[in-house]
Amino acid sequence: MKKLALGLLILSLHVSAGFACVCVDMPDITLADKLKWAVKDADAIFLGSVDRFDFFQGVPNEYLEDERKTNPGLTWETKTAVFKVDSWWKGPLNAEALIATDITRNSDGTGSASSCDYGFEKGKTYLVFARKHGGYMKNIACSFTRREDQIKEILPLLGESKNPVTSNPQK
Numbered sequence: 001m002k003k004l005a006l007g008l009l010i011l012s013l014h015v016s017a018g019f020a021c022v023c024v025d026m027p028d029i030t031l032a033d034k035l036k037w038a039v040k041d042a043d044a045i046f047l048g049s050v051d052r053f054d055f056f057q058g059v060p061n062e063y064l065e066d067e068r069k070t071n072p073g074l075t076w077e078t079k080t081a082v083f084k085v086d087s088w089w090k091g092p093l094n095a096e097a098l099i100a101t102d103i104t105r106n107s108d109g110t111g112s113a114s115s116c117d118y119g120f121e122k123g124k125t126y127l128v129f130a131r132k133h134g135g136y137m138k139n140i141a142c143s144f145t146r147r148e149d150q151i152k153e154i155l156p157l158l159g160e161s162k163n164p165v166t167s168n169p170q171k
Contacts (some may be wrong), residue, residue: 021114021115021116021140021141021142023141023142031153031154031157032157034144035144035154035157035158038129038143038144039089039090039129039158041129041131041143042090042129042130042131042143042144043090043130043131043132043137044088044090044091044093044097044128044129044130044131044132044137045088045089045090045091045127045128045129045130045158046083046085046086046087046088046089046090046091046093046097046127046128046130047085047086047087047088047125047126047127047128047148047151047155047161048083048084048085048086048097048125048126048128049083049084049086049123049124049125049126050081050082050083050120050121050122050123050124050126051082051083051084051096051122052082052122053079053080053081053082053122054079054080054082054098055077055078055079055080055105056077056078056080056098056100056136057075057076057077057078058135059078059080059100059134059136060133060134060136061076061078061104061112063112064076064104064106064112071108073107074106074107074108075106075107076104076105076106076107076112077104077105078100078101078103078104078136079100079101079103079104079105080098080099080100080101080136081098081099081101081120082096082097082098083096083097083098083099083126083128084096085097085164086125086164087161087162087163087164088161088162088164089158089159089161089162091162091165092162092165093164093165094164094165094166095164095165095166097128097130097137098136098137099120099128099130099137099138099139100133100136100137100138101117101118101120101139102114102116102117103117115141116140116141116142117140117141118139118140118141118143118145119141120139124147124148125147125148126145126146126147126148127144127145127146127148127151127154127155128145129143129144129145130143130145131143
């Protein structure tokens, strides 16, 4: 019986780790108030389409930095969504913006990902709420980021947007 209980405990810990990213909606709070908090929390807000994905070295990753303790030679590249920026509300932003994802390819042949990664798709347009993270902009699944088909009510609340500043990419 003790072995069964221990096995169930280990299984429940393993399963709960797989569902670590949980977004909680607050239905009693107005869209305007949710947006106000999202704007305050974001370092950048823009509307743009995913042009391509590139891999970059140097993006901080706490999990992989811990892994270096047992594998000192470990390096990684982070998958980054490269956006063509149509307009922005918080920035300023150039015509191209980079958003680091949680997907990596590692020097030891492995890779990593997170259930909290947004899952941007090439060619799709998004309203992105991003935060600076180690010199890069990053988005997480629980941010206010939305696909183009989900922003009709949000855009008027954001107010007037601005045009991209230059054609140089920003991290």
